Amino acid sequence: MSYFSRVSDHSYRANEHTGGAWNLAEQHIAPSFGLLAHAIEMDRDARGNGHLVTARLSYDILGTVPVDVVVDIDVRVLRPGRTIELVEAALTYQGRGVVLARAWLMKQYDTAAFRGSGLRPIPPPQDLPAWDPSRVWPGGFIASAEVRRAEDEPGRAAYWVRTSVPLLDDEAVSSLARVAGLLDIANGMTVRVDPRQVAFPNLDLTAHFFATPVGEWVGFDTAVSIGPSGIGLTHSIIHDETGPIGALSQSLTVRPGAGIG
Structure with a gap:
Protein backbone atom coordinates (compact mmCIF):
# COMPACT_ATOMS: atom_id res chain seq x y z
CA MET A 1 0.00 0.00 0.00
CA SER A 2 1.17 3.53 -0.80
CA TYR A 3 0.96 6.71 1.29
CA PHE A 4 -1.79 8.08 -0.99
CA SER A 5 -4.22 6.78 -3.61
CA ARG A 6 -5.39 9.06 -6.40
CA VAL A 7 -9.14 9.73 -6.36
CA SER A 8 -9.30 12.30 -9.18
CA ASP A 9 -7.06 14.77 -11.01
CA HIS A 10 -6.72 16.91 -7.89
CA SER A 11 -7.85 14.64 -5.02
CA TYR A 12 -6.04 11.93 -3.06
CA ARG A 13 -6.94 9.55 -0.24
CA ALA A 14 -4.43 9.25 2.59
CA ASN A 15 -3.67 5.67 3.60
CA GLU A 16 -2.67 4.18 6.97
CA HIS A 17 1.06 4.70 6.36
CA THR A 18 0.51 8.47 6.80
CA GLY A 19 -0.45 8.10 10.48
CA GLY A 20 1.27 9.79 13.48
CA ALA A 21 3.53 10.78 15.13
CA TRP A 22 2.29 13.39 17.64
CA ASN A 23 -1.29 12.11 17.37
CA LEU A 24 -2.21 8.72 15.88
CA ALA A 25 -5.56 10.07 14.66
CA GLU A 26 -3.78 12.66 12.51
CA GLN A 27 -1.53 12.39 9.48
CA HIS A 28 2.20 12.85 9.73
CA ILE A 29 2.68 15.81 7.41
CA ALA A 30 5.80 14.41 5.70
CA PRO A 31 4.06 12.38 2.94
CA SER A 32 1.88 15.40 2.10
CA PHE A 33 5.04 17.38 1.39
CA GLY A 34 6.02 14.78 -1.19
CA LEU A 35 2.53 14.81 -2.68
CA LEU A 36 2.63 18.60 -3.06
CA ALA A 37 6.04 18.42 -4.75
CA HIS A 38 4.63 15.82 -7.15
CA ALA A 39 1.61 18.02 -7.93
CA ILE A 40 3.87 20.99 -8.64
CA GLU A 41 6.00 18.92 -11.00
CA MET A 42 2.94 17.52 -12.79
CA ASP A 43 1.61 21.04 -13.33
CA ARG A 44 5.03 22.19 -14.56
CA ASP A 45 5.22 19.33 -17.07
CA ALA A 46 1.66 19.90 -18.28
CA ARG A 47 2.58 23.51 -19.06
CA GLY A 48 5.62 22.40 -21.10
CA ASN A 49 8.21 23.57 -18.58
CA GLY A 50 9.72 20.19 -17.73
CA HIS A 51 13.19 21.63 -18.32
CA LEU A 52 12.93 23.52 -15.01
CA VAL A 53 14.20 21.93 -11.78
CA THR A 54 13.27 22.65 -8.18
CA ALA A 55 15.72 24.84 -6.29
CA ARG A 56 13.59 25.53 -3.23
CA LEU A 57 10.58 23.96 -1.55
CA SER A 58 8.91 25.92 1.25
CA TYR A 59 5.99 24.56 3.26
CA ASP A 60 3.79 26.30 5.83
CA ILE A 61 1.67 23.97 7.97
CA LEU A 62 -1.73 25.58 8.51
CA GLY A 63 -3.46 22.78 10.43
CA THR A 64 -3.80 19.07 11.04
CA VAL A 65 -5.71 16.48 9.01
CA PRO A 66 -7.13 13.04 9.93
CA VAL A 67 -5.88 9.76 8.48
CA ASP A 68 -7.92 7.93 5.80
CA VAL A 69 -9.57 11.03 4.33
CA VAL A 70 -9.54 12.63 0.90
CA VAL A 71 -7.45 15.78 0.46
CA ASP A 72 -7.40 18.18 -2.48
CA ILE A 73 -4.48 20.01 -4.11
CA ASP A 74 -4.68 23.13 -6.26
CA VAL A 75 -1.63 24.54 -8.05
CA ARG A 76 -1.14 28.06 -9.43
CA VAL A 77 1.78 29.92 -10.98
CA LEU A 78 2.68 33.10 -9.11
CA ARG A 79 5.59 34.14 -11.31
CA PRO A 80 5.66 32.50 -14.75
CA GLY A 81 8.81 32.26 -16.84
CA ARG A 82 10.91 30.10 -19.15
CA THR A 83 14.01 30.26 -16.91
CA ILE A 84 12.58 30.93 -13.42
CA GLU A 85 9.12 30.28 -12.00
CA LEU A 86 7.48 30.61 -8.59
CA VAL A 87 4.67 28.08 -8.13
CA GLU A 88 2.26 27.67 -5.22
CA ALA A 89 0.29 24.56 -4.24
CA ALA A 90 -2.38 24.38 -1.53
CA LEU A 91 -3.45 21.15 0.17
CA THR A 92 -6.93 21.34 1.70
CA TYR A 93 -9.31 19.06 3.57
CA GLN A 94 -13.04 19.81 3.32
CA GLY A 95 -12.17 23.31 2.16
CA ARG A 96 -9.83 23.99 5.10
CA GLY A 97 -6.18 24.81 4.45
CA VAL A 98 -3.69 22.21 5.71
CA VAL A 99 -0.39 22.97 3.91
CA LEU A 100 0.67 25.82 1.64
CA ALA A 101 3.73 25.06 -0.50
CA ARG A 102 5.82 27.31 -2.71
CA ALA A 103 8.54 26.19 -5.09
CA TRP A 104 11.15 28.11 -7.07
CA LEU A 105 11.79 26.33 -10.35
CA MET A 106 14.93 27.16 -12.32
CA LYS A 107 16.43 26.44 -15.73
CA GLN A 108 19.40 24.06 -15.77
CA TYR A 109 22.83 25.11 -17.01
CA ASP A 110 26.00 23.08 -17.40
CA THR A 111 28.07 23.91 -14.31
CA ALA A 112 29.79 20.53 -13.94
CA ALA A 113 33.20 22.19 -14.29
CA PHE A 114 32.53 24.23 -11.13
CA ARG A 115 30.85 21.52 -9.06
CA GLY A 116 31.84 21.43 -5.38
CA SER A 117 30.67 22.22 -1.86
CA GLY A 118 32.16 23.37 1.42
CA LEU A 119 29.64 21.16 3.24
CA ARG A 120 31.08 18.03 4.81
CA PRO A 121 29.80 14.58 3.79
CA ILE A 122 28.45 12.11 6.33
CA PRO A 123 29.33 8.40 6.50
CA PRO A 124 27.45 6.30 3.93
CA PRO A 125 24.38 4.37 5.11
CA GLN A 126 26.18 1.03 5.15
CA ASP A 127 28.65 2.44 7.70
CA LEU A 128 25.98 3.50 10.20
CA PRO A 129 24.05 1.15 12.51
CA ALA A 130 20.36 0.44 12.00
CA TRP A 131 18.11 2.39 14.38
CA ASP A 132 14.40 1.86 15.01
CA PRO A 133 12.60 5.24 15.26
CA SER A 134 9.46 3.45 16.49
CA ARG A 135 11.22 3.23 19.86
CA VAL A 136 10.57 6.98 20.16
CA TRP A 137 7.64 7.71 17.83
CA PRO A 138 4.33 5.94 17.13
CA GLY A 139 2.41 5.96 13.87
CA GLY A 140 2.32 4.43 10.42
CA PHE A 141 4.69 6.89 8.77
CA ILE A 142 7.50 6.38 11.26
CA ALA A 143 6.97 2.60 11.06
CA SER A 144 7.37 2.80 7.27
CA ALA A 145 10.85 4.38 7.47
CA GLU A 146 14.14 2.51 7.57
CA VAL A 147 16.78 4.53 9.44
CA ARG A 148 20.53 4.16 9.92
CA ARG A 149 21.89 6.62 12.49
CA ALA A 150 24.92 7.80 14.44
CA GLU A 151 23.96 10.19 17.25
CA ASP A 152 26.70 12.37 18.76
CA GLU A 153 24.44 13.65 21.53
CA PRO A 154 20.72 14.38 21.98
CA GLY A 155 19.86 16.89 19.27
CA ARG A 156 22.88 16.16 17.07
CA ALA A 157 23.09 13.23 14.64
CA ALA A 158 23.87 12.02 11.14
CA TYR A 159 21.43 9.51 9.67
CA TRP A 160 19.99 8.04 6.49
CA VAL A 161 16.33 7.34 5.74
CA ARG A 162 14.56 5.35 3.04
CA THR A 163 11.15 3.74 2.63
CA SER A 164 9.75 0.90 0.57
CA VAL A 165 6.29 2.54 0.58
CA PRO A 166 5.53 4.39 -2.68
CA LEU A 167 4.09 7.89 -2.52
CA LEU A 168 1.19 6.98 -4.84
CA ASP A 169 -0.46 3.78 -6.07
CA ASP A 170 0.55 2.86 -9.63
CA GLU A 171 2.03 6.29 -10.39
CA ALA A 172 5.67 7.16 -10.93
CA VAL A 173 7.07 10.12 -9.02
CA SER A 174 10.40 11.89 -9.37
CA SER A 175 13.33 11.43 -7.02
CA LEU A 176 12.73 14.98 -5.79
CA ALA A 177 9.10 14.24 -4.83
CA ARG A 178 10.14 10.99 -3.15
CA VAL A 179 12.78 12.78 -1.09
CA ALA A 180 10.40 15.66 -0.30
CA GLY A 181 8.07 13.08 1.24
CA LEU A 182 10.77 12.12 3.76
CA LEU A 183 12.20 15.53 4.68
CA ASP A 184 9.88 16.29 7.60
CA ILE A 185 11.16 13.23 9.46
CA ALA A 186 14.22 15.35 10.38
CA ASN A 187 12.38 16.86 13.36
CA GLY A 188 12.39 13.72 15.45
CA MET A 189 15.40 11.64 14.48
CA THR A 190 17.62 13.17 17.18
CA VAL A 191 15.49 14.62 19.97
CA ARG A 192 16.89 17.12 22.46
CA VAL A 193 14.01 16.63 24.92
CA ASP A 194 11.66 13.73 25.65
CA PRO A 195 8.68 14.05 23.26
CA ARG A 196 6.45 12.34 25.82
CA GLN A 197 6.92 15.35 28.12
CA VAL A 198 7.63 18.25 25.78
CA ALA A 199 5.92 18.87 22.45
CA PHE A 200 8.00 20.44 19.67
CA PRO A 201 6.04 20.18 16.39
CA ASN A 202 7.34 22.19 13.47
CA LEU A 203 5.31 24.97 11.87
CA ASP A 204 7.08 24.90 8.54
CA LEU A 205 9.87 23.41 6.46
CA THR A 206 12.06 25.08 3.87
CA ALA A 207 14.49 23.05 1.76
CA HIS A 208 17.04 24.42 -0.71
CA PHE A 209 18.62 22.09 -3.27
CA PHE A 210 21.74 22.69 -5.34
CA ALA A 211 21.57 19.20 -6.89
CA THR A 212 18.75 16.84 -7.76
CA PRO A 213 18.70 13.84 -5.38
CA VAL A 214 19.63 10.41 -6.69
CA GLY A 215 19.39 6.96 -5.11
CA ILE A 237 22.19 19.42 5.62
CA ILE A 238 20.58 17.10 3.06
CA HIS A 239 22.64 14.35 1.40
CA ASP A 240 22.29 11.68 -1.19
CA GLU A 241 24.91 9.02 -1.76
CA THR A 242 26.98 11.44 -3.89
CA GLY A 243 27.37 13.89 -0.97
CA PRO A 244 25.63 17.05 0.28
CA ILE A 245 22.87 18.34 -2.01
CA GLY A 246 21.04 20.99 0.02
CA ALA A 247 19.79 22.19 3.39
CA LEU A 248 16.52 22.38 5.30
CA SER A 249 15.21 24.22 8.35
CA GLN A 250 12.10 23.72 10.49
CA SER A 251 10.69 26.22 12.99
CA LEU A 252 9.53 24.55 16.21
CA THR A 253 6.92 25.52 18.77
CA VAL A 254 8.26 24.07 22.05
CA ARG A 255 5.58 23.35 24.65
CA PRO A 256 6.59 21.94 28.07
CA GLY A 257 3.97 19.78 29.73
CA ALA A 258 2.57 18.57 26.41
CA GLY A 259 3.81 15.63 24.36
CA ILE A 260 2.85 12.59 22.35
CA GLY A 261 -0.85 11.91 22.76
Whole structure:
Protein backbone atom coordinates (compact mmCIF):
# COMPACT_ATOMS: atom_id res chain seq x y z
CA MET A 1 0.00 0.00 0.00
CA SER A 2 1.17 3.53 -0.80
CA TYR A 3 0.96 6.71 1.29
CA PHE A 4 -1.79 8.08 -0.99
CA SER A 5 -4.22 6.78 -3.61
CA ARG A 6 -5.39 9.06 -6.40
CA VAL A 7 -9.14 9.73 -6.36
CA SER A 8 -9.30 12.30 -9.18
CA ASP A 9 -7.06 14.77 -11.01
CA HIS A 10 -6.72 16.91 -7.89
CA SER A 11 -7.85 14.64 -5.02
CA TYR A 12 -6.04 11.93 -3.06
CA ARG A 13 -6.94 9.55 -0.24
CA ALA A 14 -4.43 9.25 2.59
CA ASN A 15 -3.67 5.67 3.60
CA GLU A 16 -2.67 4.18 6.97
CA HIS A 17 1.06 4.70 6.36
CA THR A 18 0.51 8.47 6.80
CA GLY A 19 -0.45 8.10 10.48
CA GLY A 20 1.27 9.79 13.48
CA ALA A 21 3.53 10.78 15.13
CA TRP A 22 2.29 13.39 17.64
CA ASN A 23 -1.29 12.11 17.37
CA LEU A 24 -2.21 8.72 15.88
CA ALA A 25 -5.56 10.07 14.66
CA GLU A 26 -3.78 12.66 12.51
CA GLN A 27 -1.53 12.39 9.48
CA HIS A 28 2.20 12.85 9.73
CA ILE A 29 2.68 15.81 7.41
CA ALA A 30 5.80 14.41 5.70
CA PRO A 31 4.06 12.38 2.94
CA SER A 32 1.88 15.40 2.10
CA PHE A 33 5.04 17.38 1.39
CA GLY A 34 6.02 14.78 -1.19
CA LEU A 35 2.53 14.81 -2.68
CA LEU A 36 2.63 18.60 -3.06
CA ALA A 37 6.04 18.42 -4.75
CA HIS A 38 4.63 15.82 -7.15
CA ALA A 39 1.61 18.02 -7.93
CA ILE A 40 3.87 20.99 -8.64
CA GLU A 41 6.00 18.92 -11.00
CA MET A 42 2.94 17.52 -12.79
CA ASP A 43 1.61 21.04 -13.33
CA ARG A 44 5.03 22.19 -14.56
CA ASP A 45 5.22 19.33 -17.07
CA ALA A 46 1.66 19.90 -18.28
CA ARG A 47 2.58 23.51 -19.06
CA GLY A 48 5.62 22.40 -21.10
CA ASN A 49 8.21 23.57 -18.58
CA GLY A 50 9.72 20.19 -17.73
CA HIS A 51 13.19 21.63 -18.32
CA LEU A 52 12.93 23.52 -15.01
CA VAL A 53 14.20 21.93 -11.78
CA THR A 54 13.27 22.65 -8.18
CA ALA A 55 15.72 24.84 -6.29
CA ARG A 56 13.59 25.53 -3.23
CA LEU A 57 10.58 23.96 -1.55
CA SER A 58 8.91 25.92 1.25
CA TYR A 59 5.99 24.56 3.26
CA ASP A 60 3.79 26.30 5.83
CA ILE A 61 1.67 23.97 7.97
CA LEU A 62 -1.73 25.58 8.51
CA GLY A 63 -3.46 22.78 10.43
CA THR A 64 -3.80 19.07 11.04
CA VAL A 65 -5.71 16.48 9.01
CA PRO A 66 -7.13 13.04 9.93
CA VAL A 67 -5.88 9.76 8.48
CA ASP A 68 -7.92 7.93 5.80
CA VAL A 69 -9.57 11.03 4.33
CA VAL A 70 -9.54 12.63 0.90
CA VAL A 71 -7.45 15.78 0.46
CA ASP A 72 -7.40 18.18 -2.48
CA ILE A 73 -4.48 20.01 -4.11
CA ASP A 74 -4.68 23.13 -6.26
CA VAL A 75 -1.63 24.54 -8.05
CA ARG A 76 -1.14 28.06 -9.43
CA VAL A 77 1.78 29.92 -10.98
CA LEU A 78 2.68 33.10 -9.11
CA ARG A 79 5.59 34.14 -11.31
CA PRO A 80 5.66 32.50 -14.75
CA GLY A 81 8.81 32.26 -16.84
CA ARG A 82 10.91 30.10 -19.15
CA THR A 83 14.01 30.26 -16.91
CA ILE A 84 12.58 30.93 -13.42
CA GLU A 85 9.12 30.28 -12.00
CA LEU A 86 7.48 30.61 -8.59
CA VAL A 87 4.67 28.08 -8.13
CA GLU A 88 2.26 27.67 -5.22
CA ALA A 89 0.29 24.56 -4.24
CA ALA A 90 -2.38 24.38 -1.53
CA LEU A 91 -3.45 21.15 0.17
CA THR A 92 -6.93 21.34 1.70
CA TYR A 93 -9.31 19.06 3.57
CA GLN A 94 -13.04 19.81 3.32
CA GLY A 95 -12.17 23.31 2.16
CA ARG A 96 -9.83 23.99 5.10
CA GLY A 97 -6.18 24.81 4.45
CA VAL A 98 -3.69 22.21 5.71
CA VAL A 99 -0.39 22.97 3.91
CA LEU A 100 0.67 25.82 1.64
CA ALA A 101 3.73 25.06 -0.50
CA ARG A 102 5.82 27.31 -2.71
CA ALA A 103 8.54 26.19 -5.09
CA TRP A 104 11.15 28.11 -7.07
CA LEU A 105 11.79 26.33 -10.35
CA MET A 106 14.93 27.16 -12.32
CA LYS A 107 16.43 26.44 -15.73
CA GLN A 108 19.40 24.06 -15.77
CA TYR A 109 22.83 25.11 -17.01
CA ASP A 110 26.00 23.08 -17.40
CA THR A 111 28.07 23.91 -14.31
CA ALA A 112 29.79 20.53 -13.94
CA ALA A 113 33.20 22.19 -14.29
CA PHE A 114 32.53 24.23 -11.13
CA ARG A 115 30.85 21.52 -9.06
CA GLY A 116 31.84 21.43 -5.38
CA SER A 117 30.67 22.22 -1.86
CA GLY A 118 32.16 23.37 1.42
CA LEU A 119 29.64 21.16 3.24
CA ARG A 120 31.08 18.03 4.81
CA PRO A 121 29.80 14.58 3.79
CA ILE A 122 28.45 12.11 6.33
CA PRO A 123 29.33 8.40 6.50
CA PRO A 124 27.45 6.30 3.93
CA PRO A 125 24.38 4.37 5.11
CA GLN A 126 26.18 1.03 5.15
CA ASP A 127 28.65 2.44 7.70
CA LEU A 128 25.98 3.50 10.20
CA PRO A 129 24.05 1.15 12.51
CA ALA A 130 20.36 0.44 12.00
CA TRP A 131 18.11 2.39 14.38
CA ASP A 132 14.40 1.86 15.01
CA PRO A 133 12.60 5.24 15.26
CA SER A 134 9.46 3.45 16.49
CA ARG A 135 11.22 3.23 19.86
CA VAL A 136 10.57 6.98 20.16
CA TRP A 137 7.64 7.71 17.83
CA PRO A 138 4.33 5.94 17.13
CA GLY A 139 2.41 5.96 13.87
CA GLY A 140 2.32 4.43 10.42
CA PHE A 141 4.69 6.89 8.77
CA ILE A 142 7.50 6.38 11.26
CA ALA A 143 6.97 2.60 11.06
CA SER A 144 7.37 2.80 7.27
CA ALA A 145 10.85 4.38 7.47
CA GLU A 146 14.14 2.51 7.57
CA VAL A 147 16.78 4.53 9.44
CA ARG A 148 20.53 4.16 9.92
CA ARG A 149 21.89 6.62 12.49
CA ALA A 150 24.92 7.80 14.44
CA GLU A 151 23.96 10.19 17.25
CA ASP A 152 26.70 12.37 18.76
CA GLU A 153 24.44 13.65 21.53
CA PRO A 154 20.72 14.38 21.98
CA GLY A 155 19.86 16.89 19.27
CA ARG A 156 22.88 16.16 17.07
CA ALA A 157 23.09 13.23 14.64
CA ALA A 158 23.87 12.02 11.14
CA TYR A 159 21.43 9.51 9.67
CA TRP A 160 19.99 8.04 6.49
CA VAL A 161 16.33 7.34 5.74
CA ARG A 162 14.56 5.35 3.04
CA THR A 163 11.15 3.74 2.63
CA SER A 164 9.75 0.90 0.57
CA VAL A 165 6.29 2.54 0.58
CA PRO A 166 5.53 4.39 -2.68
CA LEU A 167 4.09 7.89 -2.52
CA LEU A 168 1.19 6.98 -4.84
CA ASP A 169 -0.46 3.78 -6.07
CA ASP A 170 0.55 2.86 -9.63
CA GLU A 171 2.03 6.29 -10.39
CA ALA A 172 5.67 7.16 -10.93
CA VAL A 173 7.07 10.12 -9.02
CA SER A 174 10.40 11.89 -9.37
CA SER A 175 13.33 11.43 -7.02
CA LEU A 176 12.73 14.98 -5.79
CA ALA A 177 9.10 14.24 -4.83
CA ARG A 178 10.14 10.99 -3.15
CA VAL A 179 12.78 12.78 -1.09
CA ALA A 180 10.40 15.66 -0.30
CA GLY A 181 8.07 13.08 1.24
CA LEU A 182 10.77 12.12 3.76
CA LEU A 183 12.20 15.53 4.68
CA ASP A 184 9.88 16.29 7.60
CA ILE A 185 11.16 13.23 9.46
CA ALA A 186 14.22 15.35 10.38
CA ASN A 187 12.38 16.86 13.36
CA GLY A 188 12.39 13.72 15.45
CA MET A 189 15.40 11.64 14.48
CA THR A 190 17.62 13.17 17.18
CA VAL A 191 15.49 14.62 19.97
CA ARG A 192 16.89 17.12 22.46
CA VAL A 193 14.01 16.63 24.92
CA ASP A 194 11.66 13.73 25.65
CA PRO A 195 8.68 14.05 23.26
CA ARG A 196 6.45 12.34 25.82
CA GLN A 197 6.92 15.35 28.12
CA VAL A 198 7.63 18.25 25.78
CA ALA A 199 5.92 18.87 22.45
CA PHE A 200 8.00 20.44 19.67
CA PRO A 201 6.04 20.18 16.39
CA ASN A 202 7.34 22.19 13.47
CA LEU A 203 5.31 24.97 11.87
CA ASP A 204 7.08 24.90 8.54
CA LEU A 205 9.87 23.41 6.46
CA THR A 206 12.06 25.08 3.87
CA ALA A 207 14.49 23.05 1.76
CA HIS A 208 17.04 24.42 -0.71
CA PHE A 209 18.62 22.09 -3.27
CA PHE A 210 21.74 22.69 -5.34
CA ALA A 211 21.57 19.20 -6.89
CA THR A 212 18.75 16.84 -7.76
CA PRO A 213 18.70 13.84 -5.38
CA VAL A 214 19.63 10.41 -6.69
CA GLY A 215 19.39 6.96 -5.11
CA GLU A 216 16.96 5.46 -2.61
CA TRP A 217 18.55 6.87 0.57
CA VAL A 218 18.33 10.48 1.77
CA GLY A 219 20.85 11.57 4.39
CA PHE A 220 20.65 14.22 7.09
CA ASP A 221 23.26 15.97 9.22
CA THR A 222 20.96 17.48 11.84
CA ALA A 223 21.30 19.88 14.75
CA VAL A 224 18.35 20.76 17.01
CA SER A 225 18.29 24.03 18.98
CA ILE A 226 15.81 25.26 21.61
CA GLY A 227 15.74 28.86 22.78
CA PRO A 228 14.61 30.27 26.16
CA SER A 229 11.10 31.34 25.12
CA GLY A 230 9.39 28.39 23.44
CA ILE A 231 10.93 28.63 19.98
CA GLY A 232 13.19 26.00 18.45
CA LEU A 233 14.95 25.15 15.21
CA THR A 234 15.82 21.87 13.52
CA HIS A 235 18.45 22.46 10.83
CA SER A 236 19.79 19.76 8.52
CA ILE A 237 22.19 19.42 5.62
CA ILE A 238 20.58 17.10 3.06
CA HIS A 239 22.64 14.35 1.40
CA ASP A 240 22.29 11.68 -1.19
CA GLU A 241 24.91 9.02 -1.76
CA THR A 242 26.98 11.44 -3.89
CA GLY A 243 27.37 13.89 -0.97
CA PRO A 244 25.63 17.05 0.28
CA ILE A 245 22.87 18.34 -2.01
CA GLY A 246 21.04 20.99 0.02
CA ALA A 247 19.79 22.19 3.39
CA LEU A 248 16.52 22.38 5.30
CA SER A 249 15.21 24.22 8.35
CA GLN A 250 12.10 23.72 10.49
CA SER A 251 10.69 26.22 12.99
CA LEU A 252 9.53 24.55 16.21
CA THR A 253 6.92 25.52 18.77
CA VAL A 254 8.26 24.07 22.05
CA ARG A 255 5.58 23.35 24.65
CA PRO A 256 6.59 21.94 28.07
CA GLY A 257 3.97 19.78 29.73
CA ALA A 258 2.57 18.57 26.41
CA GLY A 259 3.81 15.63 24.36
CA ILE A 260 2.85 12.59 22.35
CA GLY A 261 -0.85 11.91 22.76
